[in-house]
Amino acid sequence: MNGYEKRTKIKKDSIIRAAWELFSERGITDVGISEIASKAKVSQVTIYNYFGDKNTLAKEILVSYLDKAIKGYDEILEREIPFSEKLTLIMDKKHKVTNELSRSDFSKYAWEDKTFQQVYKEAVNSKAISVYNKFIELGKKEGAIDESIPTDAILAFLLSSVSIIEQSDYLKTSPEYKNGILRLFFYGLLGKE
Numbered sequence: 047m048n049g050y051e052k053r054t055k056i057k058k059d060s061i062i063r064a065a066w067e068l069f070s071e072r073g074i075t076d077v078g079i080s081e082i083a084s085k086a087k088v089s090q091v092t093i094y095n096y097f098g099d100k101n102t103l104a105k106e107i108l109v110s111y112l113d114k115a116i117k118g119y120d121e122i123l124e125r126e127i128p129f130s131e132k133l134t135l136i137m138d139k140k141h142k143v144t145n146e147l148s149r150s151d152f153s154k155y156a157w158e159d160k161t162f163q164q165v166y167k168e169a170v171n172s173k174a175i176s177v178y179n180k181f182i183e184l185g186k187k188e189g190a191i192d193e194s195i196p197t198d199a200i201l202a203f204l205l206s207s208v209s210i211i212e213q214s215d216y217l218k219t220s221p222e223y224k225n226g227i228l229r230l231f232f233y234g235l236l237g238k239e
Contacts, residue, residue, distance in 0.1 A: 060086040065082045065103050065107060079093055104161075104162065104165045112173045116176075119139065119177050122136055130190065133232055136181070137228050175205075178204050182200050210227055
């Protein structure tokens with residue numbers, strides 16, 4: 047990395063940290079680019095040059111967070127263990143990620159911000175589909191998921207189930223409730239693993 051690239055990375059990281067702090071306190075709507083620039087000690091033009099606009103910056107922040115979680119899911123799916131074990135590990139990881147988000151720096155106000163919710167939903171949907179498809183194909187290959195069910199039908203079910211987790215009050219529910227939803231998500235009403 048040359049000097050210019052290092053300075054660019056330092057500025058971007060500073061902007062992301064400042065925006066994360068401000069967005070987590072108040073949501074996206076009530077935070078201005080000028081405020082982010084001041085906190086990051088950069089010009090507003092720098093933020094526009096790197097990210098385009100505030101929503102793109104917010105989406106990049108959430109995408110980087112989700113990328114870390116998805117990398118963990120991919121690592122689980124790549125392991126040479128039975129699908130049922132992968133499923134258990136993924137369920138545990140999903141539970142931990144959800145709890146981490148609910149205890150994260152994001153305030154109640156931030157989660158109630160409509161712009162934040164939309165950006166979060168777009169980020170999740172853009173990243174989750176590739177993991178879901180990989181999950182489905184592995185499940186079919188190992189005989190754990192019925193091959194006669196079309197992949198797009200399974201994907202539609204998974205995405206509709208995710209809408210429960212995306213509800214604003216989901217993060218405020220008990221760990222038992224969250225675990226129950228995840229068990230239904232993975233094992234259905236009959237609870238067969």
